[in-house]
Amino acid sequence: MALTLYNTLTRRKEEFAPLDPANVRMYVCGPTVYDFAHIGNARPVIVFDVLYRMLRDRYGAGHVKYARNITDVDDKINAAAKANGEPIAALTARTAAAFHEDVAALGCLPPDVEPRATQHIAPMTRMVEALIASGHAYVAEGHVLFAVPSMPDYGRLSRRDRDELIAGARVEVAPYKRDPADFVLWKPSPPDLPGWDSPWGRGRPGWHLECSAMSEVHLGETFDIHGGGLDLIFPHHENEIAQSVCAHRGKPFVKFWLHNGFVTVNGAKMAKSEGNFVTIRDVLKQAPGEAARLAMLTAHYRDPLDWTAERLTEAKRTLDRFYLALRAVEDVPATGQGAKARGALDDDLNTPLALAALHEDLAALNKAQTRAEKSRLKGALLDSGVLLGILQQEPESWLKGASSDSGAAEIEAQIAARNAARKVRNFAEADRIRNDLALKGILLEDGPGGTTWRRAG
RNA sequence: GGCCGGAUGGCAGAGUGGUUAUGCAGGGGACUGCAAAUCCCCGUACAGCGGUUCGAUUCCGCUUCCGGCCUCCA
Numbered sequence: 001m002a003l004t005l006y007n008t009l010t011r012r013k014e015e016f017a018p019l020d021p022a023n024v025r026m027y028v029c030g031p032t033v034y035d036f037a038h039i040g041n042a043r044p045v046i047v048f049d050v051l052y053r054m055l056r057d058r059y060g061a062g063h064v065k066y067a068r069n070i071t072d073v074d075d076k077i078n079a080a081a082k083a084n085g086e087p088i089a090a091l092t093a094r095t096a097a098a099f100h101e102d103v104a105a106l107g108c109l110p111p112d113v114e115p116r117a118t119q120h121i122a123p124m125t126r127m128v129e130a131l132i133a134s135g136h137a138y139v140a141e142g143h144v145l146f147a148v149p150s151m152p153d154y155g156r157l158s159r160r161d162r163d164e165l166i167a168g169a170r171v172e173v174a175p176y177k178r179d180p181a182d183f184v185l186w187k188p189s190p191p192d193l194p195g196w197d198s199p200w201g202r203g204r205p206g207w208h209l210e211c212s213a214m215s216e217v218h219l220g221e222t223f224d225i226h227g228g229g230l231d232l233i234f235p236h237h238e239n240e241i242a243q244s245v246c247a248h249r250g251k252p253f254v255k256f257w258l259h260n261g262f263v264t265v266n267g268a269k270m271a272k273s274e275g276n277f278v279t280i281r282d283v284l285k286q287a288p289g290e291a292a293r294l295a296m297l298t299a300h301y302r303d304p305l306d307w308t309a310e311r312l313t314e315a316k317r318t319l320d321r322f323y324l325a326l327r328a329v330e331d332v333p334a335t336g337q338g339a340k341a342r343g344a345l346d347d348d349l350n351t352p353l354a355l356a357a358l359h360e361d362l363a364a365l366n367k368a369q370t371r372a373e374k375s376r377l378k379g380a381l382l383d384s385g386v387l388l389g390i391l392q393q394e395p396e397s398w399l400k401g402a403s404s405d406s407g408a409a410e411i412e413a414q415i416a417a418r419n420a421a422r423k424v425r426n427f428a429e430a431d432r433i434r435n436d437l438a439l440k441g442i443l444l445e446d447g448p449g450g451t452t453w454r455r456a457g
Numbered sequence: 458g459g460c461c462g463g464a465u466g467g468c469a470g471a472g473u474g475g476u477u478a479u480g481c482a483g484g485g486g487a488c489u490g491c492a493a494a495u496c497c498c499c500g501u502a503c504a505g506c507g508g509u510u511c512g513a514u515u516c517c518g519c520u521u522c523c524g525g526c527c528u529c530c531a
Contacts, residue, residue: 043531075529159461181528207529231525232530232531233525234460234528235527235528236530238528239528260531263531298480300471314468324494350471350472356479360478366495425490446490
């Protein structure tokens with residue numbers, strides 16, 4: 001079955017085929033490192049991680065090159081560093097490290113390359129020079145601006161024309177712009193802010209330029225997939241297209257544009273001013289990263305997703321059920337290549353449908369009588385789990401959590417005491433111990449093979 | 458104002474021109490000293506109004522409501 005993806009460029013699902021039949025190249029807009037990442041930032045990272053896994057599954061792990069940038073030069077960074085009284089380099093290093101920890105906890109594979117803007121200034125200035133030379137950019141008052149009217153196709157991705165943009169403009173047009181729609185490629189930097197020497201004086205790049213330059217360096221002038229949040233369609237991706245296509249003498253830039261929907265929190269847009277700004281770290285205090293990941297995948301990536309505590313706990317309980325079933329077949333080897341989720345994910349990453357398939361396998365596994373059936377269904381579940389980035393932990397470690405050995409020994413001692421009480425039918429004492437442990441979040445399970453325990457969520 | 462998406466049972470959330478997913482919650486039952494888990498049974502929902510059709514939740518139009526974008530934004 002072919003992989004189909006919804007292409008923002010054409011506004012329809014298209015069959016995916018890489019430009020180079022054996023190798024896939026994908027670029028996703030990464031974080032601007034000035035503050036902790038929030039769950040809205042987490043969505044594209046998770047969504048495109050699933051796509052990355054699907055592509056690796058289909059083309060081979062060594063045949064997919066995934067680039068996700070880190071924006072480490074930006075006005076918001078400058079402002080945050082000033083506000084904290086922290087050197088800019090310290091802020092970006094600290095924030096980038098936190099981002100890596102956060103997304104690793106969410107089960108996301110690292111990209112193959114993670115280019116940083118500050119390490120790609122030379123390719124950026126080269127691109128600006130090429131744009132000036134070809135008449136697509138001009139210098140004005142120390143700025144270099146992209147001349148939007150020089151590109152007839154401008155606005156194709158976001159489906160808007162120049163006149164509409166000007167009519168709807170909310171911002172004052174800088175006086176040095178030849179055309180109100182023109183945007184900054186390079187701007188002057190005062191001595192107290194990061195800057196690099198350039199033919200146009202000491203300055204720093206405009207926001208859109210880095211993605212054009214870094215994708216060219218790492219993926220080439222034309223590549224397969226470019227992803228990011230819905231809000232990046234305009235202006236960011238529109239401007240990337242303009243820069244890259246014009247700098248590359250009209251060569252196409254990206255074949256598939258993919259955009260994820262927004263995350264709201266309890267029905268409201270997330271904003272610091274609203275007081276509902278939820279960072280990944282906040283979420284990880286409430287539930288394991290895998291639960292947060294699953295919660296994120298319960299909606300289709302293009303639809304809006306409302307983040308609630310219920311959604312997170314439900315995801316956590318769902319994983320409990322899966323791991324409980326997997327624990328029951330721990331001694332059965334996994335066989336088969338029957339990831340049911342694959343078919344659903346092939347259809348524009350339909351993760352909710354994929355999860356429904358997993359639930360069917362789960363029910364079948366719970367009912368399975370023979371070892372062969374169990375083995376096959378366990379394999380199907382784990383294979384699907386690889387694609388979604390879930391169910392890869394040891395069931396025991398998921399169910400017992402990160403308890404210290406001494407804590408576990410203490411629980412085992414309590415269990416032994418309770419079983420002794422049960423043996424003499426002293427159920428009052430047995431229940432006292434059960435309740436005691438329950439208060440600590442420990443759930444005892446009496447089974448035919450003895451008593452086990454897990455952490456209840 | 459312009460452009461683009463949405464509206465499915467208590468909640469979450471797929472899908473389909475006719476047989477109406479899946480999960481949670483809820484009700485009943487089996488199992489169980491209790492508990493948990495598991496299994497079985499139970500819900501004909503697709504914003505409203507027109508149209509096309511033998512038949513529409515699914516296609517078309519209009520209306521209402523919600524959301525995103527219009528050079529900070531995942």
